[in-house]
Amino acid sequence: MTNKLEGINTLFSLELVISIIRRGRDSIERSGKFVSAGGDVGRSAKETCENIFVELVKNVGGVHIQGGFEKAIDTLDKYDATSMAPRRAVSLVDSNGREENQHTAVEPLAIFAELVNIGDLIQQMIHVFFEEELIIRGYVDRNSFVSPAIKEKRKFEKMLDSYVANGLNKGIDVLMDQIEQIFETDQKPTDYFPNMPIAPGSDKSGTGNSANSDAISNKARNRQSVVFKSAADFDVSPTPAAQKVVGLLKLHTGLLAGSTDRTVIDVFQQEVGVRFFNSLCKHIKHQTISVEGSMRLILDLNSYYTFIQSLKQKPVVPYFAALKEIGQLYLIDGKDAKELGKMLSDMTRFGGIFQPEEVFEFAQRREDWLRVRREVEKVIYGFNAADCTIM
Template structure:
């Protein structure tokens, strides 16, 4: 069967598709092709759908509420204004509305279709302005969307429209070049607006950057930033150079603000390029190398480190250069309309970002290397000097110690010194290093320090407070320098974030490494050798040998105290050093959030500090053990004399009237512990206190276990046992806060539950004993079984408990 054209035109969908693919002119001809075809398919609703489709594809909205302004007596529109005047239509008049757009745009469509690009702008009256021409191109492109069903026409128009746009933009760039040559920047505003309207910002920005290009030779007239005779940074020269950079940028800001206003971001990317290609290379080049000639000696004639000496490597001055750079640009760089309200902040953030490679790859590595060398050299030198003078000082120790009245004066001096040291760090943390507000406190600190050092200098100087104090000062200076590099305040929320990795973690890690170097070098090269010698003296001390010495009564009385006093004095020195480190750690590292003690408890730095504390704690552990033994004896006495049988096994008739609270014994025990646990607070270092409290806590735990095992506990009395155990746990967890022993008391707290189970649930009790995990893994099943045996009703529940635990009870066994 042969299908004819007439047959195809009998199908509604085919007729509709053919009609919609035609241009308006061809569509009108198609309607006149056949009266029957017109009557059946191309009139009425089908005809309205064709014109409706055209208008909707142009972005107009179909609505019954639309009022056509042109039907209201408004004058005829042109291609530039018609889309503003007519934004919607009603379906019944879609064809009439389309006619209005057709009259405005069809001549442009035909010129573009035929490739007559020169005639497009010429055909539009009053279209000489660049912004007006851009608007015309946009409106033609919008109208051409209604020709998408006519594929050949649509594509040809789009291609020629793109070609016309490219030619137009090239002409604008040529005109813009003339504007720059004549410095008539206001005339370029319309060209900028045209580019922005067409979305060609990137091309325009690149062109403008080339027109206001910069060269290092034209900017940098001064190259020397160091005083080579003094091996110091010439800050005035640095400031002058950075001001010249700033002046150059201020000139460009004026140009860009006039031309671009806030339409297009030009100044921020321009500044990024300027710093990357000029400023940072300038800084990096001048901070290479070291001071070779005229470099002064780093140690004074007395053998102590001269911390005010110049730095050896030029890169060590990077924080100072960075500080001047930020200060100059924050104060001298003018605000920019184009750069936005946070322009200066963004520029300084870019400085911070672009200096990262120099900071990470050069400065941080070099400063750690220099600091480690300084510490090793000075501690080694001190040890050598001490060894040479050992014999001379040994002869003077005896007389000096004999005249010592007691430790009270020394302790007061030590506390005064540490108090002053704390205030100084706090002042520095608030006002900055070298602030005049700390002058009086500095004077007081040095007075207390010299007075303390004068009292200690006649002792066997195994450890030097002076040297350790200056080493801490040096590390403080280095960390303060590093922190200058992260002194940038956070940008406002609306400011664009830097597209690079945050430098803050790297700087924090560097500060932590400096502190770690301080601890390690001080420990290995100075503190540990000194204490090892002191321990050796103490270990070799024998009172019987003393009795065989001189027969003089005074000498015999004084001699036995000599090694002990030396050791105690050394412990005082170690305690001072440890507290200085702790104060420094708290006020500099924690206060500045270099270390978060709540989140970084596994941090290697904290572990290093703890190891240092533990090393010193070992030397006082034996004396503390004596005190712990005395305390345990007293606790045992309270248990034996005040833990009454009816505390945990009360008379059933009195239980209901008894208040549920800790027993008198528990209250006395906790009060006793509270008085002794915190006895050392303020008298010695935290590490020593921790060791003391942990040891007491562990031994107290064992005493509580023994106390439970020697008491009979009834189901009614279980609640009072639990109350006591909770009381102990609350004290340990919330007041003592020693993490190492909290799990012990957490496990102990759950033990009370096995006495609370009724004898009617004896099998459930057996299951509870088998669940070792319920007791925090502190007790074995055998230990829990020992606790259960203290139940008042043990004889009644024993059979069921053992059957659950072992599969059978003892009574089930038969002796053959």
């Protein structure tokens, strides 16, 4: 499988495409000599030139590019990130067009980005050939609805867009899997709950899923000897997991920059943003968050928000602005449960991104939720379950 991935960037041969285009240009020039004869001979010569272009596009698109994309997507679809090295050296271009130092990227997405770049270059070559050999020479009317050349060119462009969208979608799947793996392995339970009770003899590394951490915490509360982590042990920077995730996102959202159509880049970055938002919400709902640890969570959410802002994708920004407000739910001290209830009742602060039940789910991840729940529900509903009696 690794060998297949390393060979993906050879599935498209620019040399072959250039050779086909040169032969097509030579053939059109030979046939074009008869156009000046006019009459039936001239019309037949124009049709021949147009047919040459149609066959050229069919061979480049339907045979060469289509076959390459299908093999590449099939290989990416079978890629198992858990059993293969997920990294690949890539070079990015900064805003001034200068090449930056090499970075390591998730291999499937980095490789497919190379294919997109090559495919985009081939599409531009086909377009230039069409303009110079058929439109400028007057062999084809640009506004014709029945021209075989125009139909074939549009078919080729539609096919290319479809494969690019399909491949990038699979690449984003791999990227999200990588991010979830970072959350799973690098996000410590004590990041957002620094005073979490740690039972003697248990794993103090703090890594692992929330289910395990909850189990450890519950067992620890029932034991006499409990060790507490000091709240002073954490710093005021985003957690290592958040820094790693932002670095990964920054690298991969820039893979296509400057090498393909801006519309493709916008769609790709917006899709990454929305799917990362969903993954992040899921991640937060699996954490236990204390008032002391809320500041670290807010720092993480701020770093995610700053990154999303840097993409300049306005449709995605409100999602992460709402998440910043979610972070405030954990900052309120348990003694101010009424204030927490007021915040949960004010849906306007979340910009319509979250439904009330979703915000309530986030609030339940507070470490002291069982202690503050009664007062919070009184503020929200005016009463709670304990106030009800069965008649």
